[in-house]
Every structure is written in structure tokens, then in C-alpha cells.
Amino acid sequence: xxxxxSYPVDEVNKVKRRHDRGHYDHETVHALxxxxxLCHVSYVIDGQPFCTPTLYWREGTRLYWHGSSASRMLRxxxxxxxxxxxxxxxxxxxxARCGFNHSADYRSVMAFGKARIVEDQAExxxxxxxxxxxxxxxxxxxxxxxxxxxxxATAVIYMDIEKASAKIxxxxxxxxxxxxxxxxxxxxxxxxxxxxxxxxCPRLMxxxxxxxxxxxxxxxxxxxxxxxxxxxxxxxxxxxx
Amino acid sequence: xxxxxSYPVDEVNKVKRRHDRGHYDHETVHALxxxxxLCHVSYVIDGQPFCTPTLYWREGTRLYWHGSSASRMLRxxxxxxxxxxxxxxxxxxxxARCGFNHSADYRSVMAFGKARIVEDQAExxxxxxxxxxxxxxxxxxxxxxxxxxxxxATAVIYMDIEKASAKIxxxxxxxxxxxxxxxxxxxxxxxxxxxxxxxxCPRLMxxxxxxxxxxxxxxxxxxxxxxxxxxxxxxxxxxxx
Numbered sequence: 001x002x003x004x005x006s007y008p009v010d011e012v013n014k015v016k017r018r019h020d021r022g023h024y025d026h027e028t029v030h031a032l033x034x035x036x037x038l039c040h041v042s043y044v045i046d047g048q049p050f051c052t053p054t055l056y057w058r059e060g061t062r063l064y065w066h067g068s069s070a071s072r073m074l075r076x077x078x079x080x081x082x083x084x085x086x087x088x089x090x091x092x093x094x095x096a097r098c099g100f101n102h103s104a105d106y107r108s109v110m111a112f113g114k115a116r117i118v119e120d121q122a123e124x125x126x127x128x129x130x131x132x133x134x135x136x137x138x139x140x141x142x143x144x145x146x147x148x149x150x151x152x153a154t155a156v157i158y159m160d161i162e163k164a165s166a167k168i169x170x171x172x173x174x175x176x177x178x179x180x181x182x183x184x185x186x187x188x189x190x191x192x193x194x195x196x197x198x199x200x201c202p203r204l205m206x207x208x209x210x211x212x213x214x215x216x217x218x219x220x221x222x223x224x225x226x227x228x229x230x231x232x233x234x235x236x237x238x239x240x241x
Numbered sequence: 242x243x244x245x246x247s248y249p250v251d252e253v254n255k256v257k258r259r260h261d262r263g264h265y266d267h268e269t270v271h272a273l274x275x276x277x278x279l280c281h282v283s284y285v286i287d288g289q290p291f292c293t294p295t296l297y298w299r300e301g302t303r304l305y306w307h308g309s310s311a312s313r314m315l316r317x318x319x320x321x322x323x324x325x326x327x328x329x330x331x332x333x334x335x336x337a338r339c340g341f342n343h344s345a346d347y348r349s350v351m352a353f354g355k356a357r358i359v360e361d362q363a364e365x366x367x368x369x370x371x372x373x374x375x376x377x378x379x380x381x382x383x384x385x386x387x388x389x390x391x392x393x394a395t396a397v398i399y400m401d402i403e404k405a406s407a408k409i410x411x412x413x414x415x416x417x418x419x420x421x422x423x424x425x426x427x428x429x430x431x432x433x434x435x436x437x438x439x440x441x442c443p444r445l446m447x448x449x450x451x452x453x454x455x456x457x458x459x460x461x462x463x464x465x466x467x468x469x470x471x472x473x474x475x476x477x478x479x480x481x482x
Contacts, residue, residue: 012289038331038345042283042292048253049290051283051327053349086292090279090434095455098384099373100391104279108294132340143339144420150341173442179385183446189458190437193331201414201427208426214336217430 003027012112013163023166026061032109032166033058033087035228037135041065042084043115056085057134057231063111064118064127067155080114083159089224093189094172097179105188107168113159127156130234137233138213193223244268253353254404264407267302273350273407274299274328276469278376282306283325284356297326298375298472304352305359305368308396321355324400330465334430335413338420346429348409354400368397371475376468378475379454434464 006025007013015022023029039056042049056065063085091105118124128151129140172188197219198210216226216233247266248254256263264270280297283290297306304326332346359365369392370381413429438460439451457467457474 037334038329040281040283040292040294040327040329042281042290042325044285044288044290047285048323048353049283049285049325051281051292051325051351053281053327053329053331053347055345082289084283084290084292086281086294088279088281088294090294092437093278093376093458095377095380096384098391099369099381099387100395102373104296106294110292112289128340132343135334136336139336140340143337143425144423146340150339154341172440173444175442175444180444181446182385183449184384185445185449185452185455186442187451187455188440188442190440191434191464192437193432193434196333196431196433199413199429199431201416201429203414203416203421204426205422205424208424210428211426214426214428217334223432 007161007164009165010163013110013165015165015167018167018169021167021169023168024164028166028168029109029111029161029164030058031228032089032107033063033111034231035224036087036089037223037227039065039085039087041115042086043081055131055135056087057130059130059235061161063113063159063161064130065157066131067117067157080116083113083115085111085159089193090191091170092172092191094174095185095187095189096173097175097182097184097186101173101175101179103169103174105169105172107166107170109164109166111159111161111164113162115157115159118156118158124156125151127158128154131156134234135227135230136214136217137230139211142211142213195219195221195223195226248402248405250406251404254351254406256406256408259408259410262408262410264409265405269407269409270350270352270402270405271299272469273330273348274304274352275472276465277328277330278464278468280306280326280328282356283327284322296372296376297328298371300371300476302402304354304400304402305371306398307372308358308398321357324354324356326352326400330434331432332411333413333432335415336426336428336430337414338416338423338425338427342414342416342420344410344415346410346413348407348411350405350407352400352402352405354403356398356400359397359399365397366392368399369395372397375475376471377455377458378471380452383452383454436460436462436464436467 042051054065088108094103173186216229283292295306329349335344414427457470
């Protein structure tokens, strides 16, 4: 998937503090985007910023997200509104030998562009398929199909990424040289986001079993591993089609 | 901790879509804020929204966060800049019998106010203590103390919450009545954020053991449980002092 390309860097997306943690290449940015399902989107209405959590996914350099949780925003978006979509993997809390060096390991992406509503009906219907199939490849074909009212009631937003940056800290404890000689305890405390035991709907019809395409969502697995794998599967299918 | 109070509701923080999921009382909002360590803060520079992940904590109706990761913002904040701080607990992915009813269980808070830099030196020094002790109560006293340069190099931001809303979905699969009769598999897939096995710094001095005050951060525990417990411990200590 590596295309060797990078996002342009300017005042908006340049990682200023700790610039050694900054990355702008498509490969790094996209890999982080594709291994999560939850993002936070920022937008502005009358000078007031809003930060809304939502599900999202990527196609090339275009991001999509579910617009229904952002109804305030939708009314303002048809012209395209500046937005920032951020994805964060929290990997650890870092306990150092002084307060200043306490930190966290993390991998985050901030993507900037103009958010717009998907108006084209065919693109919208395809997006509604991928909203589900990006996480659970092949699932839409197993479902009761959406009716016109449902399609109308769901808003899908897209944003072509104009600029983006990834910021990665992955070094655990990093104390000042002289502090390593102090009798103070320090550790890296890993944080994982994992999949729990699936809870089948209590109202399943007799004989209905968990379909094989959900196997990547296995108890105890890292959500990011399942998300990465399902993303690759979902888009390999689409590209062949 | 319940004070019976609520945040005022207006166009900014009213939960419009799925308004049955909205809560405005201090008890609900504060409990969600105190059981997480990572937030996303939105702010605006020259019409461009930014969404930045950072560590944060609450004191009463004031939120604090670490400003160093938002250096762009800091230059603009001394007058107070409109901001939105959002915290999201993703609790499950919900696989329904149609695409439209696919969802997620989550608990989120959006808090609105004006962000400002903590300028008062005594408040700043106390905030730098709580930045660590809010997560690891009593830890700062065990550390090499901060020097003037370190204190100067860290920026702390605060925001008095003017408006806030919590939004909670906690119902798992919720299909249309007639869809329950279809032979389609549906489940709630729980998602947990958990603490991994602590990784002691390889350069610890001989005989330095993990201190007892880190016990809440035990392998396999939910991060939110440890965060909630340590928050209560940290602020009980402060209130007694």
C-alpha cells in the first residue's frame, strides 16, 4: 500500500513541539487511520469549536464519517467546512523519575480538510455499506437491506485530506541522565484496547450462529489488530469488484 | 460527590439527535470526566479547527490539561479562547440485523468554555503536582522535584466549564421489531481499555521496588476503574490538606 507519497507540511499540520515525533508520509498516516474505528472530529460554528466522537474510515486520501451524531454541523457543511479529524491510540502511561518526564506513549493522526455531506445517492449508498463492512467485511450482504427512509435518515460526511500529520511517541521511560542514579521507581505501564466476549443478541432465531466473517473479532484480541485486518479485507474486496 | 446541580442547556450543548441519551447533571458529567485520562480538545486558529489529544483532569467545574502538545494554541489563549474538551469511553460495537441499527455503546462528555493559560505561579506548581498525582496519588512526593526550568517549560491550560453534556448509549442490540424474526446474527461486542503488565525501567537502581501507591494499576484491570479510584484518592488527600 506504500505509495511513497507524503502530505504537504505547513503551519497548520507541522508538528512543532517534539518535532522528532512527527510523520507526514501516507504510509504512516494511513496505517494509523486504518487501525482504529473511533475518531474525534472538530468543526466550528459561529466561532465555537465542537469536538465530536464518531466512527470513521478511509478511502485513499478521503475520510468518511457518520454524520448523524453531528447534526449541528450538518446544516453548515454543504459548502464545505474546515474540519480536523483526529485518531489517537494511547499505548502506555510513562512513570519517570521526575514529574516533568512523566508522559505517555501514543500514536495519533490529525487530518485537516473541508468536510462535506455526501450528496450523490450512489456514493452515499456505497458509503453506508462500507460504514459497516469496513469494520465487518461482508456483513452488509448478510443483513436485512436498508430501506429508503433509513438511507435518508443517515448522513455521511466526507473530507479529502489536504494536510495531515502523525505524531508517535514510543520510547517508554526517558529520564534525564543524572536521574537514573536516583533510587526512584520508574515504569512503562502499557494500555491496551481489547475485544471482550461477544454477547449474542438474546432474541436470535433458533440455529443462527455467529458467521465466520466475524472471526477476527475474537475475545482478548487487540481492537486495532482486528480493525487493521478487517480494513485490508474490506478494501481488497472492493478493489477487485 | 453529588451536588444535585446541572449545567445549563442551550443550543451549544443540547443533545439534539437521540436526545434521550443526553445528561447535564454534574454527577453524570463529572463521573465520566474522572474515569478517563485522555481527552481531545478542540480550538480554533484563524477559522481552522484543531483537535488535539492530551491528558487532563478536573477540579470542581474547572478542567486542566497539559498545554505542551498544543503550542499553536497557547499563543492565542491568554485572552481565553473558546474550546471544547471531549472524553469518550467506547464500550462496544453493536452488530444489528440491518445496517441502520449498527451502532456502538459509548459514554462521552463534551465540555465547553474558554481556555486560558495558568499564569499564577502557585496555581501552576500545584497543577503540575496534580497532573501526576491525579493519576498516581502521592507519586510527586516520591520523585526528584521539578526545577524552575522544567516548570517554565510546561504549560498548563485551564477551562471553567460553562456548558457540558454527557451522551450515553448503553443498550446493545436494538433492532426494529419485525427484524427480530429474521434469521440474522446480531451481537454486542464489548470493548475494554485495560492495563497491561507494568514494564519496570531496565535502569532501576538495585533494591528499588514498585511503590504501594501504584497498586491500583494492576495488570488486566480496566483503566477507567483505576482512574476513577485514583482520582478519588488524589482529591480526598487534597481536600483534607
